[in-house]
Amino acid sequence: MPEKTVKLKIKRQASPNVEPHWDEFEIPWKSGMNVISAMMDIATNPVTKDGQQTTPIAYDSNCLEEICGSCAMLINGKARMACSALVDRFEQPITVEPLSKFPLVRDLSVDRSVLFENLKAVKAWVPVDGTYDLGSGPRMTPQQQEQNYPLSNCISCTICMEVCPQFNEETNFVGAATISQVALFNDHPTGAVLKEERLHALMGDGGIHECGYAQNCVESCPKEIPLTRSISRVAGQVMVQSIKDIFSS
Amino acid sequence: MSDRFETHEHDVLIIGAGGAGLRAAIEALAHGAKVGVVCKSLLGKAHTVMAEGGIAAAMANVDSADGWIPHFRDTMRGGKMLNNWRMAQLHAQESIDRVKELEQWGALFDRTSDGNILQRAFGGHTFKRLCHVGDRTGLEMIRTLQDRGVEMGVDVYMECTITKLLKDGDRIAGAFGYWREQGRFVQFKAKSVIICTGGIGKSWKITSNSWECTGDGMALAYDAGAELLDMEFVQFHPTGMVWPPGVQGILVTEAVRGEGGLLTNKLGERFMQKYDPKKMELSTRDVVARSIYTEVKEGRGSEHGGAFLDISHKPAEYVKQKLPSMYHQFKELADVDITKQPMEVGPTCHYMMGGIRVEAETAQTTVPGLFAAGEAAAGLHGANRLGGNSLSDLVVFGRRAGLAAAEHAKKVSAPNIDASEIERAEREMLAPFDQSAGESPYAVHRDLQDMMQSLVGIFRVEDDLKTALAELDKLKERATKVRVEGSRMFNPGWHLARDLQCMLTVSEAVTRSALARKESRGAHSRIDYPGLDEQWGKQNNITKREGETMMLKQVARPPLPDDLKKILDE
Numbered sequence: 001m002p003e004k005t006v007k008l009k010i011k012r013q014a015s016p017n018v019e020p021h022w023d024e025f026e027i028p029w030k031s032g033m034n035v036i037s038a039m040m041d042i043a044t045n046p047v048t049k050d051g052q053q054t055t056p057i058a059y060d061s062n063c064l065e066e067i068c069g070s071c072a073m074l075i076n077g078k079a080r081m082a083c084s085a086l087v088d089r090f091e092q093p094i095t096v097e098p099l100s101k102f103p104l105v106r107d108l109s110v111d112r113s114v115l116f117e118n119l120k121a122v123k124a125w126v127p128v129d130g131t132y133d134l135g136s137g138p139r140m141t142p143q144q145q146e147q148n149y150p151l152s153n154c155i156s157c158t159i160c161m162e163v164c165p166q167f168n169e170e171t172n173f174v175g176a177a178t179i180s181q182v183a184l185f186n187d188h189p190t191g192a193v194l195k196e197e198r199l200h201a202l203m204g205d206g207g208i209h210e211c212g213y214a215q216n217c218v219e220s221c222p223k224e225i226p227l228t229r230s231i232s233r234v235a236g237q238v239m240v241q242s243i244k245d246i247f248s249s
Numbered sequence: 250m251s252d253r254f255e256t257h258e259h260d261v262l263i264i265g266a267g268g269a270g271l272r273a274a275i276e277a278l279a280h281g282a283k284v285g286v287v288c289k290s291l292l293g294k295a296h297t298v299m300a301e302g303g304i305a306a307a308m309a310n311v312d313s314a315d316g317w318i319p320h321f322r323d324t325m326r327g328g329k330m331l332n333n334w335r336m337a338q339l340h341a342q343e344s345i346d347r348v349k350e351l352e353q354w355g356a357l358f359d360r361t362s363d364g365n366i367l368q369r370a371f372g373g374h375t376f377k378r379l380c381h382v383g384d385r386t387g388l389e390m391i392r393t394l395q396d397r398g399v400e401m402g403v404d405v406y407m408e409c410t411i412t413k414l415l416k417d418g419d420r421i422a423g424a425f426g427y428w429r430e431q432g433r434f435v436q437f438k439a440k441s442v443i444i445c446t447g448g449i450g451k452s453w454k455i456t457s458n459s460w461e462c463t464g465d466g467m468a469l470a471y472d473a474g475a476e477l478l479d480m481e482f483v484q485f486h487p488t489g490m491v492w493p494p495g496v497q498g499i500l501v502t503e504a505v506r507g508e509g510g511l512l513t514n515k516l517g518e519r520f521m522q523k524y525d526p527k528k529m530e531l532s533t534r535d536v537v538a539r540s541i542y543t544e545v546k547e548g549r550g551s552e553h554g555g556a557f558l559d560i561s562h563k564p565a566e567y568v569k570q571k572l573p574s575m576y577h578q579f580k581e582l583a584d585v586d587i588t589k590q591p592m593e594v595g596p597t598c599h600y601m602m603g604g605i606r607v608e609a610e611t612a613q614t615t616v617p618g619l620f621a622a623g624e625a626a627a628g629l630h631g632a633n634r635l636g637g638n639s640l641s642d643l644v645v646f647g648r649r650a651g652l653a654a655a656e657h658a659k660k661v662s663a664p665n666i667d668a669s670e671i672e673r674a675e676r677e678m679l680a681p682f683d684q685s686a687g688e689s690p691y692a693v694h695r696d697l698q699d700m701m702q703s704l705v706g707i708f709r710v711e712d713d714l715k716t717a718l719a720e721l722d723k724l725k726e727r728a729t730k731v732r733v734e735g736s737r738m739f740n741p742g743w744h745l746a747r748d749l750q751c752m753l754t755v756s757e758a759v760t761r762s763a764l765a766r767k768e769s770r771g772a773h774s775r776i777d778y779p780g781l782d783e784q785w786g787k788q789n790n791i792t793k794r795e796g797e798t799m800m801l802k803q804v805a806r807p808p809l810p811d812d813l814k815k816i817l818d819e
Contacts, residue, residue, distance in 0.1 A: 014738065032493030032583030040494075043741045044691040046734075058430070058739035060291060062459050065499065065582065067388055068294040084581045086495070105430055106739050116292070116399060125396040126355035137352030139364030145357060152357045152382070152389060156293055188355055 004029040006038055007049070007093035010057055016104050023057075024049040024093060035082040035096060036061050036071055058107035066222060069155030072099060072162070073108050079162040081222050099162045112158045118174040122201045124181040126191040138189035151184040151230060153223040160217035160227055172206030176217035179208055180230035186237060199234075199241040208235050254671070255435045257406070259285040260658035261651070262424060262439035264411050264466060267295035268387070268643030269623025269650070270445035271394035272347075276651030277443075278401045282658055285437060286398075287406045287426065289461050293395045296447050296459045297643065300387030302371060303379030304351075304644075305637030306344035310365040315376035317341040318816055324638060325817055327373045328602075328631020329771040330786060331479065334809050335609035336629040336646070344641035347648065348380050356393040358382055373635040384574060390640060409435065411465065412747055413674040414442060414473040414619065415666050421473070421618035422664035425674040429744060432737025434675060440661050441654035443612070444470055444605060444621040445647065449483075452752045452759075453598035453706070454698035455491050456498045463748040464755035466625040470605045471754055475614040477792040478627040480755070481762035482602035484634055484772045485707040487538030489597020491555040495583035498597045501558060501575070505592075506530045508571050510560040512541070513591070514549040520556070535774070541595060542708050554702070555595030560587055596707040600639065602630040602772060603762070606791065612650035618657055618664075622650040632771025680729075681746045687732035690746040697724050697752060705760050710776040714764040721757050728753055754799075761801050762790040 005026045013020040026049045027041050036059075043056035061071040064083045071082040074097040076090050087094060102110035128134060154177055161167045161175035182198045185191035202208045208231065217227045261277040263270045266288035277284045288295065307320040320341035325332050352358060352366060358380050359367040368377045382389035398405075411426035415436070423438040446466030450458025471477055488501040506512075512530050514520050524540040525532040532540075541556045551557055560568055565588035569576050572587070579585040585592065604627035605614055612620045623643045630638065681690070704717040728750060733743045768782035769775050788803040809817070 030494055032495045032585055034495045034582065037494045044689070053734070055735045055738075056741045060294075062290050062294045062461065063296070063299050064459065064495075065299060065578070067385065068298045068459075070291060070294045083495075086582075086584050088584060109430065109739070112291075119396070120399060123400075125400045126353065127400070128353050133346060134350070134353050136349045136365075140360055141364055142360040142362060142367075145360045148357055149383065152392065153385070154392075155298075155388065185355065190353070191355055 006033060006087050008038060009093040009095045010108070011095075011097040012057070012107050013104055015106060023054055029087070033087045035075055035085040035087065035094065036064060038087060058105070058109045060109050067155060069157035072157040072159050073097065074099060079159045079220055081157065084222070099158065101162050101167055102158065115156055115158055115161070115175075115177060118178040119181060122174070122178055122182050122198045123194045124178070124185055126185065126188055127194055128190065140189065144187070148184055148187055150225055151180050153225055154180060155223060157222060159220050159222060163216040163220045165214050165216070166210050166212045171210040173210035174202070174206050176227040176231060179211075179234050180225060180227050183230040183233050186234070195237070196241065199238050202234065202238055203242065208238055211235070255433065256438060257285055257435070258438045259283050259404075260439065261285075261441045261443065261654045262287065262437050263443045263445060264424065264469070265295070265445035265447060265623070265625070266292055266405065267297040267445060267447055267623060268390055268394065268640060269625075269647035270295075270443070271391070271398050272644045272647030273443050273445060273622055273651035273654070274398055274403050275394065275401060276648045277655040278403060280652060280655035282655040285404045285406060285439070287409050287411055287424070287437070289408065289410050289429065291407050292405050293391055295391060296462055297640075298388045298391050299457075299459065300390075300640055301384045303369065303381030303386045303637050304344070304348060304390070304640035305371070305374060305378050305635065306348040306380060306641055307341060307376070307378060308345055308348060308366060308368060308380065309376075310361055311368045312376035312378075315378060317345070319375050320344070320378065321813070322816055322819070323374050324629070324635060325631070327633050327635040329633060329781070330631065330817075331770065331789065331806065332631030333609055333628030334807070334813055338813065339609060339649070340629055340638070340641060340645050343645045347641065347644035351390060351393055351644070354393050354397050356382065356389050371636045374637065379637040386640060406435075410744065410747065411469060412678055413670075414469050415670055416473060416616075417664035417666070419617060420661070420664065421616055422666050425671060427678065427737070430739050432740065432743070434678070436666065436671060438664065438666055440658035440664060441618050441620060443650045443654050444619070444625050445623045445650075446625045448601040448624045449752070449755045450598045450601075451748070452697060452701050452756045454702040455489055455595055456598040457486065457489060457500055458498070458598065464751045465748070466621065467604055467758075468751035468754040470614060470616070470619065470621060471758070471792070471794055473616055473619060474794060475616045475619060476606040477758050478603060478606035479632075479762065479789050480603035480758040480792055481766050481773045481790060482630075482632050482771060483598060483759060484600040484602060485538070485596040486599045487534055487541065487596055487707065488558060488594040490579070490592060491551070491595040492553040492593045493583045493585065496579055496585065499578070499582075500597065500599070501592055501594050502572070503534065504572060505558060505560055505575065506537070508560060508568070509563055510558050511562070512537070513557045513559065514544045515551055516549055518549075520544050520549070538596060538707055545595065550595075551593045553593055555593045557591040558594045559591035561589050561591065565589075600624065600634055602632065602634055603627045603759070610649065611653035612646050613653060613657075618661065620650040620654050622646040632773060678747065681731055681733040681743060684730060684732035687730040688727065690728070690731040690733065690742055690749050693724060693727045693731055694745060694749055694752070697749070697756065700724070701756055705756070705763060708774050708776050709763050711764065714760055717760045718757070718764070721753065721760060725753050757799055758792040761799060762792060765790055765801055765803070
């Protein structure tokens with residue numbers, strides 16, 4: 001009896017400078033297999049469906065519990081975390097491609113450092129002088145904490161940016177994850193000190209006005225972060241700030 | 250100094266970007282040092298993100314009677330008095346400020362009704378002591394430290410593996426490694442180096458650790474002449490998933506047994522009847538662990554070397570309500586529906602108490618200029634670790650290491666790198682490509698994991714440990730001859746060939762230490778020596794390299810000062 005197998009079609013590209021190609025694999029099925037564990041199996045014996053020896057597939061992954069945000073990729077055309085992509089739930093051959101909106105490094109690995117640049121641009125942190133002891137942080141009610149808790153769930157996977165029609169080179173849009181972090185830090189009792197600077201950063205090139213309310217971000221977020229609500233909140237803050245700016249100039 | 254490679258110069262070089270590494274970086278930056286952080290994966294993705302339970306600190310927000318003294322006492326008792334008492338004291342005293350600092354930096358801890366940080370109870374802690382952020386405290390901690398590090402302008406070298414520490418005479422001079430993506434070599438020149446590389450779980454087949462936890466830092470320090478301490482103390486959780494692969498190693502909370510889960514062997518027998526007929530599945534953790542171990546050893550284990558844990562006889566809604574995150578995690582990651590089918594569970598390697606021997610105050614190793622913090626360092630936890638004490642360990646000793654490393658860098662001159670050392674490091678790395686015959690590193694790794702799982706696992710016995718040493722000799726021999734296909738461009742086989750060397754080193758240290766310690770204490774359970782031994786309670790095991798030989802010696806545990814002794818006698 002032939003054993004059950006899994007067929008995968010994986011987009012390969014050795015470097016940004018060469019043309020991509022597809023490698024097809026057919027490997028033994030295991031119960032509960034996901035796309036990452038399938039690629040781990042391929043790595044131990046990197047031979048294509050046609051019997052050609054090839055190299056293991058390059059990809060980023062780490063925790064395999066959908067908490068680190070490393071393994072975002074396109075699976076059957078849809079951006080998602082590969083560690084929770086169960087092979088039994090996909091039509092085969094399962095196509096696996098790198099995220100399309102970030103510079104390619106190799107195979108499925110892309111450079112997502114733009115997210116860090118965007119977070120820097122909006123100062124997504126609580127500014128404190130760390131060289132002396134400040135004692136306890138500001139008190140916060142459980143209700144405040146609960147309101148912001150979902151926003152701090154972001155695992156920096158960048159899926160919300162990948163699926164956003166406005167996230168592209170023409171708009172320079174910062175994307176939902178960054179705006180949601182602005183909402184988080186603007187609401188923080190000490191973080192609010194930088195609120196004005198953050199809002200000004202979102203008024204310029206690639207700012208919040210680029211959002212087209214397509215809602216793809218909130219539908220694709222693996223952590224179900226209420227991204228559109230964050231965007232609405234911050235958009236309101238930006239509007240108030242711009243009115244203030246008019247009167248203070 | 251060799252100029253063939255890309256070179257970076259720092260006052261302080263930190264290897265590892267988990268909680269300890271990032272906290273060390275923040276402290277060293279605050280003290281004016283030029284800091285570089287090297288990590289194998291991406292920034293913000295380190296194994297710390299997987300920590301769920303919380304961070305232990307005697308804030309006394311919920312139980313006002315708590316304070317550093319009870320925390321110190323709990324930590325020492327949990328560690329069966331084998332802890333470095335000074336580390337346990339500093340940890341209990343300073344973790345409070347370290348949590349406040351995380352709060353200042355924006356970590357969104359759960360709150361009490363009056364707006365303070367909420368604390369919850371946890372095994373081994375006398376008071377409600379664990380500060381938490383839902384069940385994802387580790388992620389919040391990493392996000393907070395990362396944001397702070399980004400603000401301070403830390404240089405991060407991502408997806409880079411260090412393969413050798415470089416020395417200038419006796420002192421540290423830097424590190425040599427390669428970019429994982431491109432395979433190009435890179436050298437770092439540094440006055441101080443801090444190792445924050447975490448644990449060693451990948452030496453075992455079943456582990457909750459991520460792929461990065463291959464014992465790199467301990468092996469690097471050992472090769473550089475530093476001492477390893479109490480390597481026999483490896484914490485296993487008795488019930489981890491052994492199958493399917495998508496969730497292999499993930500912890501199955503004890504609450505499953507608490508809610509009525511039944512343990513059976515492959516014959517369908519509820520085997521707890523034999524071991525603890527009164528309490529059955531509700532027996533203590535160590536009895537359950539040992540019962541599963543016995544069933545597997547005697548051939549009645551499940552197909553993948555565990556036992557079945559079944560809660561499917563309870564109504565599905567009840568299970569979903571009582572064990573929501575367990576239900577969702579296994580359903581989403583591996584399509585295992587615990588309301589319908591049994592789980593296959595066995596011991597999973599979770600945490601390493603042993604590691605690099607350091608001074609309590611400075612986190613400095615026995616090599617001048619080389620520091621270590623977090624899971625890679627040893628001493629705080631003694632023979633066993635309490636839940637919640639690992640996240641606090643990272644920030645308390647990460648900070649101390651960062652401070653001491655920055656101070657050290659101010660005092661010493663720039664080191665010289667020995668070109669011949671670099672050449673040797675390069676040759677070692679390229680060797681697997683030169684093999685014309687030889688096996689795949691994956692085969693050797695698989696055999697190492699199987700061997701450690703069955704012979705140096707949760708329960709140990711002299712014959713098994715001796716067999717393990719003989720097997721390790723064979724595996725080391727095989728590892729010198731592994732062959733790697735392809736080029737240096739992102740080549741996981743090549744990466745594994747290198748990581749394998751580290752795993753073999755730490756596995757040998759664990760096995761030798763476990764064989765020497767003829768008693769059961771904390772996480773070290775010897776079937777042939779089931780009780781505590783007074784003499785062993787007074788000494789630590791130290792592993793050190795002498796030429797090419799691994800030497801083991803015992804040193805007396807430093808005596809407790811009277812004031813702390815009094816605390817422990819209470």
